[in-house]
Amino acid sequence: MNQTHSKKQKLRQLINILIPILITQIGLFSMNFFDVTMSGHYSPSDLAGVAIGSSLWVPVFTGLSGILLAVTPIVAQLIGAKQQERVAFSVIQGLYLSIIMAILVIAISSLILDPLLNGMNLEAHVRLVAHNYLIALSFGMIPLFAYNVLRSFIDALGKTRVTMIITLTSLPINIIFNYFLIFGKFGFPELGGVGSGFATAITYWIITIITIFIICTNRPFINFAIFNTFYRVSFSKWKEILKIGVPIGFSIFFETSIFAAVTLLMSTFDTNTIASHQAALNFASFLYMLPLSISMALTIMVGFEVGAKRHHDAKEYSWIGLCIAILLAGFCGLILLLFRSKIAGIYTTDPAVLKLTGQFLLYALFFQLSDAIQAPVQGALRGYKDVNITFLASLISYWIIGLPLGYLMASYTSLGAFGYWIGLIAGLAVGAICLLSRLIWIQKTKYQPMEQKKA
Structure with a gap:
């Protein structure tokens, strides 16, 4: 990254960092997509099992990996302050913390997984596939969490193209091992949907090893000598990472888990409505990759x-x-x-589901505007290391306003299932306004006076 002197230079540098992040996020989104769809080609029950296991895992992973995103603003600010000698220590402490977190997730999951799945009204084979898929996935948790720290370090240097290449490399690896392990090809065991869990775990190990190799052999990463020195555990640095990361993690968790909660509450509606909701939500999640990527790019640039x-x-x-x-x-x-009708046609050919999906996609229009404000503003605030308000805004907007309002509108008005979407849109709008107000306040009260004093 370089210092810029005009808006045009800033726009060019931001886009150069943004585009690889966007491709990376779409790649990561696609990995889960291939797990589910390739399992569906094996059997419907394997599809259901992997989809359920994935829906349980994604909110947990995104929330916990959000904690490790604290490494990005920490490193970005050190680089901006020309304190490169302190970067390796921060990254290694992040790696220590990531390993501890992964071990804790595995330990806690071993205790609660069976009671959780048994409490769900699932067919025996679907429950078994979901259970074994998550067990298989757990073999890749340590490298996955470690990779998130190393990716945060690479991205903080503005080298987002490197993580893009790593992610694009991981996709064919994941697809190939899915094919081998789901269908039992080339001498591999035929594991069905569970095979996609092992395939993903293997992929996590491979991309983590590739990332370590790149950091140890390529500039500018070798200049930071990340693995050259053994550092003892520093609880003070862990405290700094957690102080920034925990609010980030919780805000991401509140955001991802709310949609799982809505899907659960919508189980009272007919199958066509549930299918339409899921299809529209999947496409809305795909579009969310745009503001999310801008958010991640702003964390890097603002932090720098x-x-x-x-x-x-x-x-x-x-x-x-x-x-x-x-x-x-x-x-x-x-x-x-x-x-919207053609988009709905990507997911289904059933006329009733097509019509309903098109109607849900109209509500997704309003998601776009709120997401376009709240996601980039969150990223900018993280660059300032101002994260507690984003945590509170996510809690209030999704769980205190969005979900209760959606439930009331779905249950006590003629809107039905659309009521949940209106509730979420209202919550998102409130969150966007709160976060934008916070960003303006931060820039006017905390940083503008410094700039004026410096001038």
């Missing part, structure tokens, strides 16, 4: 400029990113409005 004490530049990056997100949301909204 704040570390260098160029607060005016950090502010400009925030607003450039927000404008890009809003423009893209408008474009995506237009696509949804004009082509």
Whole structure:
């Protein structure tokens, strides 16, 4: 990353960092997609088992990996402040913490997995596949969490193209091992949906090893000598990571788990409604990769400029990113409005489900605008290391406003299942307004006076 002196330079640098992040996020999204769809080609019950296991795992993983995202603003600010000698220590402490977290997840899961699945109304084979899929996935948890720390380090240097290449490499690896282990090809055991869990775990090990190799052999990463020195555990550094990371993790968890909760509550509706909701939600989640990627890019750029004490530049990056997100949301909204029937046709050919999915996609229009504000603003606030408000905003907007309002509208009005979407849209809008107000306040009260004093 370089210091920029004009909005045009900032826009160019932000896009150069953003595009690889976007491709990376789509790649990670696709890995889960291939697990589910390839299992579906084996048998419907394997599809159901993997889908259930995945729906339980994704909120947990995204929430916990969010804690490790704290490494990004920490390293970005150190780079901006030209304190490169402190980077290796921060990364290694993040790795120690990631390993402990992975071990705790495995231990806790071994205690609660069976009671959780037994409490669900599942067929015996579906429950078995979900259980064994999650067990298989657990063999890759340690490298997965470690990879998230190493990815945060690489991204914080602005080398997002490297993580993009690693992710794109992981996709064919994952698909090949899925094929071998789900269907029992080339002498591999035929494991059905459970095989996709082992395939994903193997993929996590491979991409982590590739990442370590790149960090140890390529510039600029070798300049930081990440693995050259043995560092003792530093609880003070863990405290710093957790202080920033825990609110990030909880805010991500609240965001991802709310949709799982809505899906559960919608089980009272007919199959066509549930299928339509899931299809529309899947496409809305795909579109969310755009503001999410902008959010991650802003964390890097804002953190870099704040570390260098160029607060005016950090502010400009925030607003450039927000404008890009809003423009893209408008474009995506237009696509949804004009082509919602064709988009619905990607998921189904059933006329009733097609019609309902198209109606749900109309509500997804309003998701776009709120996401275009709240996600980039969250990223900018993380760059400032201001994370507690984002945690509270996620809690309030999703769980205190969105879900209760959605339940009331779905249960006590003629809106039915659409009521849940209206509730979530209202919650998202409140969260977006709160976060935007916080960003403006931070820039005016905490950082603008510093800039004026410096001038």
